[in-house]
Amino acid sequence: MHRETGGGNMRIDRETIRWVARLARLRLSPEEERSMESHLGSILEYMDILGELDLERVEPTAHTLGYTNRTRKDELGQSFRTETVALLAPRWARDHVVVPRVV
Amino acid sequence: MGLNELSVERLSILLKKGEITPWDVVQDLKDAVERDRQSELPLNAYIDFQEEVISREIQQYEGGANSLYGTPIAIKDVINVIGTRTTCASRILSEYRSPYDATAITYLRTKGGIPAGKLNMDEFAMGSSNENSAFGVVRNPHDRRRIPGGSSGGAASAVAGDLAVAALGSDTGGSIRQPASMCGVFGIKPTYGRVSRCGLVAYASSFDQIGPVTKTVMDGALLLEAISGYDSKDSTSAQEPVPLYRLAVGRSVKNMKVGIPEEYFGEGLDEAVRGKVERGINILKEAGAQIKQIHLSYTKYAIATYYIIATAEASSNLARFDGIRYGTRFLETEDLIELYEENRSMGFGAEVKRRILLGTFALSSGYYDAYYLKAQKARTLISEDFKLAFREVDVILTPVSPVPAWTIGEMMDDPLQMYLADIYTVPVNLAGLPAASVPCGTVAGGLPVGVQLIAGQFREEDIFSTAGIIEREAQ
Numbered sequence: 348m349h350r351e352t353g354g355g356n357m358r359i360d361r362e363t364i365r366w367v368a369r370l371a372r373l374r375l376s377p378e379e380e381r382s383m384e385s386h387l388g389s390i391l392e393y394m395d396i397l398g399e400l401d402l403e404r405v406e407p408t409a410h411t412l413g414y415t416n417r418t419r420k421d422e423l424g425q426s427f428r429t430e431t432v433a434l435l436a437p438r439w440a441r442d443h444v445v446v447p448r449v450v
Numbered sequence: 451m452g453l454n455e456l457s458v459e460r461l462s463i464l465l466k467k468g469e470i471t472p473w474d475v476v477q478d479l480k481d482a483v484e485r486d487r488q489s490e491l492p493l494n495a496y497i498d499f500q501e502e503v504i505s506r507e508i509q510q511y512e513g514g515a516n517s518l519y520g521t522p523i524a525i526k527d528v529i530n531v532i533g534t535r536t537t538c539a540s541r542i543l544s545e546y547r548s549p550y551d552a553t554a555i556t557y558l559r560t561k562g563g564i565p566a567g568k569l570n571m572d573e574f575a576m577g578s579s580n581e582n583s584a585f586g587v588v589r590n591p592h593d594r595r596r597i598p599g600g601s602s603g604g605a606a607s608a609v610a611g612d613l614a615v616a617a618l619g620s621d622t623g624g625s626i627r628q629p630a631s632m633c634g635v636f637g638i639k640p641t642y643g644r645v646s647r648c649g650l651v652a653y654a655s656s657f658d659q660i661g662p663v664t665k666t667v668m669d670g671a672l673l674l675e676a677i678s679g680y681d682s683k684d685s686t687s688a689q690e691p692v693p694l695y696r697l698a699v700g701r702s703v704k705n706m707k708v709g710i711p712e713e714y715f716g717e718g719l720d721e722a723v724r725g726k727v728e729r730g731i732n733i734l735k736e737a738g739a740q741i742k743q744i745h746l747s748y749t750k751y752a753i754a755t756y757y758i759i760a761t762a763e764a765s766s767n768l769a770r771f772d773g774i775r776y777g778t779r780f781l782e783t784e785d786l787i788e789l790y791e792e793n794r795s796m797g798f799g800a801e802v803k804r805r806i807l808l809g810t811f812a813l814s815s816g817y818y819d820a821y822y823l824k825a826q827k828a829r830t831l832i833s834e835d836f837k838l839a840f841r842e843v844d845v846i847l848t849p850v851s852p853v854p855a856w857t858i859g860e861m862m863d864d865p866l867q868m869y870l871a872d873i874y875t876v877p878v879n880l881a882g883l884p885a886a887s888v889p890c891g892t893v894a895g896g897l898p899v900g901v902q903l904i905a906g907q908f909r910e911e912d913i914f915s916t917a918g919i920i921e922r923e924a925q
Contacts, residue, residue: 364807371765371810372772372790373803382800387808389866394754397824400831407826408833410656410686411882411907412643417685431549437779444775447786 359388452478455612458521458669462562465519472508472520472564475615476501479522479566482613491594495608497527497585498535499567506533507564516562517672523558524614526605527568528575529660530649531555534565538651539573539583542777542797552649553684554618554660554677561676569617570604573799574768575625575653577601578868579861582801587858590633592896596855599629605663606633610898616664616673620650622657623756624850624875627887630663631850631900634889636670636917637663641908642882643688645674646681652767654760655686657879667888667917671695674910690908698911700918704738708916709843713749714874720853722893727849730890730901733923734847734916742843746835749877751828756876757869758812758825765809771797804865833881836904845912846904849874850887854897874902884910888917890924 364383368375375383429442438445453461453475464470483499486492504522511520525531528538530548532555537543555565572582580588580603588603590596591611598607602619606629609617619626621639630637638661645660652658662673678692710731715724735741773779773793780796783789798806812821839846852871861868878885884907887900901920905912 359811363811367807367811367814370814371806372769372787372794373798373806374791374795375803379800379803383804383807386804386865387811390757390808390869391811393866394758394821396754397751397758397828400748400751400824400828402824402827402831405827405830407823408829409826411833411880412686412688414643414686419682427549432775435546435549435776437773437777446774447782447784447789449786 359384359391452482452612454478454482454615456615457666458518458616458664458672459666461521461615462517462519465521472511472522475522476504476508476566479613479615486611486613491589493589493591493607493611493613494586495570495588495604495611495613496524497537497539497568497570497604503534504566507566511564516560518562518676520562520564521615522566523563523673524567524569524605524608524617525555525565526571526602526617526619528571528620528651529555529618531565531568534568536568536651537585539571539585540797540799540802541584542771542794544584545778546776550649553646553681555649557677557679558618563676567614569608572601572603573802574651575601575620575622576764576801576805578624578628578872580604580629581858581862582799584799589858590855592634592898593855595857596897597632597858599632599851599855601625602663603629606630606635606637609633609635609663609665616662616669618660618673618677619663620658620660621879622653623760623879624872626661626663627875627885627900627902628851628872630887632855632898634892634898635663635665636667636886636888636921637661638670638674638886638910638913639878639884640674640678640910641688641884643686644884644908644910645677646684646687648681648683654763655767656763657760667914667921668696668699670886671699671914688908693911695910695914698914700922701915702738703734703916703919706739706845706912706916707742707843708734708739709742709744709839709846711744711746711749711839711846711848713746714848718852719849723849723852723854723899726890726893726899727901729924730920731847733920737919744839744843744846746839746877748828748831748835749873752832752877752880753870753873755825755828755832756872756880757808758821759829761805761809762812762822763809765806765813768802768806773797801865829880832877836881836883840906844905845916848902848904850900850902854893854899878904883907884913886913886917888920890920
């Protein structure tokens with residue numbers, strides 16, 4: 348499901364909640380869907396306040412210190428040992444994390 | 451008086467002289483935590499306070515010349531400490547054991563701090579009341595039916611209740627300052643980039659900062675000195691030198707210019723809180739500071755801006771919790787998508803789900819320009835507001851929270867109302883500035899009220915000088 352919007356003044360409905368939950372890999376119970384619809388509805392309605400601003404000539408800020416592309420040298424460094432990572436994984440076998448079949 | 455009741459400043463002197471050992475302090479802390487556990491309404495400030503873990507930490511402490519000399523410091527459970535559980539107060543990380551130290555912890559150890567106990571918090575640092583924890587609500591030591599504030603509620607409650615000497619918290623939209631204010635302790639969020647974020651579990655990466663929660667302003671200075679500094683493992687870490695903040699505490703504020711933004715004193719500000727903040731203004735005035743009325747005209751757009759950007763960043767950051775590489779896998783399924791959905795749905799609490807959904811929505815195709823991009827532009831205006839203000843003044847003084855600590859459960863059904871209560875703290879994170887909450891008396895029911903001091907980028911010293919004066923005079 349996909350909608351176009353000019354921005355603001357939108358009401359979020361049950362279908363949109365389900366679509367967003369799917370994108371976020373969350374499964375909501377009918378009760379959660381109902382409460383999210385009501386809470387997110389009022390929160391998004393409040394956010395329409397930004398529509399009052401004239402932002403056409405304003406640059407967006409992603410970051411306050413203005414650093415860009417600070418990279419380290421591509422050198423070998425210390426990393427976790429395989430055994431350390433294995434201890435963290437819920438399922439692990441033969442040096443690999445086990446997941447359901449993908450292909 | 452138990453050693454748990456002393457300040458970092460006092461303890462480090464006793465430790466340095468060898469009059470006491472770190473273990474003596476931990477014993478008194480342990481007794482205090484145990485007594486609290488048995489009380490009718492426990493503070494529930496810790497997720498883990500394990501004697502064997504702390505005892506191992508003490509054994510590993512190497513001593514030598516440093517500034518904290520083995521003072522135990524409690525750590526919010528969103529910061530990785532090697533060998534401890536780092537749960538972020540979430541079910542999904544309830545079994546996660548940190549394989550490394552956050553850089554702030556590494557630096558803290560170098561300066562003689564000993565990590566001692568992991569503190570309760572709102573799940574993934576999302577909340578203003580510490581009611582969103584998979585490990586139960588935290589209570590305010592000044593009135594145990596009330597919230598301690600959030601999300602570093604465990605930190606503020608433990609320090610105020612003498613269950614910790616001092617603590618490290620984190621602040622994304624007020625999570626250090628607001629609980630510090632509500633519990634009557636000092637808390638400072640440093641300039642963005644001042645303290646490394648490496649090892650701090652990410653909520654909203656362009657806002658998150660680690661900072662101290664302490665009994666005194668001097669302790670805040672000592673701890674901030676210990677954890678600050680450049681870290682090559684955080685690409686947003688600043689290379690600015692770290693001053694001796696302790697030298698600034700209580701320094702004369704004569705002729706210092708203090709800005710009072712009209713927009714922070716309008717509708718919604720509790721009258722008793724206003725009274726305390728005005729007292730803070732008078733204290734600085736009497737100490738010789740020049741008080742100036744200023745304007746931060748985009749303030750009313752800060753909540754919408756913050757909650758769009760923070761949730762967008764959160765939805766992306768929390769995508770990593772999928773029950774695959776680490777965390778808890780509650781359920782095995784045949785299908786990968788189902789595995790993600792089942793485990794995330796069982797692992798996250800309601801507020802975290804709400805923020806992930808909000809952020810996913812704000813970033814989704816068709817809505818990106820209307821919400822996320824618009825909020826990033828509004829962020830520019832809010833930052834510029836501060837830049838202009840700091841051409842005229844050195845420090846900005848405001849309330850921290852429009853109201854004192856509310857009753858547990860009071861706002862849980864109305865998330866928007868809870869978000870709106872962050873109005874005085876979130877603009878600071880949007881602009882990446884340092885800000886602190888310093889206690890400035892109590893209102894009816896003995897509830898503490900803090901005053902917020904905001905300074906320009908990397909001007910934490912201006913906060914320590916003004917906060918030191920208010921601390922001294924407000925007692």
